[in-house]
Amino acid sequence: MTDASRGGDGQSDLELIARWQRGDERAAAELVARHAQALARFAGSFGAADDVDDLVQDTFVRAFQSLDGFRGDSSFRTWLFTIERRLLLDRRRAEKRRPSPVEVQEGDAATEYDALDSMVAGEAAGRVQQAMKRLSPTQREVFALRVAQGLSYKEIAELVGTTEGAARVHYHNAMRAVKEYIDD
Amino acid sequence: MTDCPNAEMRDRLPDLLHERLDAAARALVEAHVGSCADCRAEIALLRETRVALTAGVRSVDIAAITRVVVDRTRTTVPSGRDSRRSSWRSSFRDWRVAASIALLVVGGGVVLSKVRYSGSQLSTIAPVESTATRTVAGSTSFAARPPVRHESTTSASSSSAELSAGGEVGDLSESDLRALLHDLNGMDAVPSTEPEPVVVRVSVPGSGGSE
Numbered sequence: 238m239t240d241a242s243r244g245g246d247g248q249s250d251l252e253l254i255a256r257w258q259r260g261d262e263r264a265a266a267e268l269v270a271r272h273a274q275a276l277a278r279f280a281g282s283f284g285a286a287d288d289v290d291d292l293v294q295d296t297f298v299r300a301f302q303s304l305d306g307f308r309g310d311s312s313f314r315t316w317l318f319t320i321e322r323r324l325l326l327d328r329r330r331a332e333k334r335r336p337s338p339v340e341v342q343e344g345d346a347a348t349e350y351d352a353l354d355s356m357v358a359g360e361a362a363g364r365v366q367q368a369m370k371r372l373s374p375t376q377r378e379v380f381a382l383r384v385a386q387g388l389s390y391k392e393i394a395e396l397v398g399t400t401e402g403a404a405r406v407h408y409h410n411a412m413r414a415v416k417e418y419i420d421d
Numbered sequence: 422m423t424d425c426p427n428a429e430m431r432d433r434l435p436d437l438l439h440e441r442l443d444a445a446a447r448a449l450v451e452a453h454v455g456s457c458a459d460c461r462a463e464i465a466l467l468r469e470t471r472v473a474l475t476a477g478v479r480s481v482d483i484a485a486i487t488r489v490v491v492d493r494t495r496t497t498v499p500s501g502r503d504s505r506r507s508s509w510r511s512s513f514r515d516w517r518v519a520a521s522i523a524l525l526v527v528g529g530g531v532v533l534s535k536v537r538y539s540g541s542q543l544s545t546i547a548p549v550e551s552t553a554t555r556t557v558a559g560s561t562s563f564a565a566r567p568p569v570r571h572e573s574t575t576s577a578s579s580s581s582a583e584l585s586a587g588g589e590v591g592d593l594s595e596s597d598l599r600a601l602l603h604d605l606n607g608m609d610a611v612p613s614t615e616p617e618p619v620v621v622r623v624s625v626p627g628s629g630g631s632e
Contacts, residue, residue: 277480
């Protein structure tokens, strides 16, 4: 596996973090440039479309404020994903608590991929989106992290809070279900 | 669409898609995909899925995000230099406090031991002097006092040394006072300053007697 935490300048994320902690703001800029787009894709794969910039920004702010808590056990990007995922879930919970003027119908139960309906990505992409709606929430999440973000099973397990083996099983079950839907 | 029987290769297809394989592994997987129709179909599906999941995501403004992140965290994250300096200062302050305490303890101990030493010197010297005087006095009588007297004198001197070391009589506990009284009771009377009469026997030739 290649090291995704090393940029073109050869400096690792940990080295950039150390530079930032010494007061070098260029290191912060480099870290943001290195991971912001991946965080945006991650948010997009979870259905966040409108407030991606805010979400990415809040993720970095929270991460930089708690860098002392980053032990380097996982990659910096996985740690950022974990923070962003938590922010996303908090926002969804807050939205659910907020009274909606529109009556919620049976079957409208929000999934993390409802916003994908608004995407226009061609017929094939539309079929994939429909196929993913048939997956369980955990299967969807694992599948999206593996396919859209290219995370390893180990990283997915850390992020989702499961085991590496369970993440692998979820991925393969999801892939089988998507294939079956597309073949029908 | 069927699954490739090589589960290990299928497992690595997303890594191939995201270029997360090292050169050797990549060559291996690419060679397999080149000869496996199922894996080619699966990797095409993976590409479509990735597009579907990320299609609506626009580019984020990295410069704006960086500005906000730096502005909002600069005040909360101390720079390493400051952190090291404050750590050094803190460490130096700790050492100064520790050194002060150590100095006080050592200095106090030395002063205390000197005071005790001088007190015990005084209390020991006095009885020794009296013993010496008494010995000189005793030696003039030629009849040496029994050794018991000398022992009791030593005992008295040690009691008096304890008294001096402990400070004043008021500082002694009840048990100490009892022990001191017991020692004093065991002592012989204070020796008289006057020498005992010396009996000199003189024999006078021809008198048939003595004295």
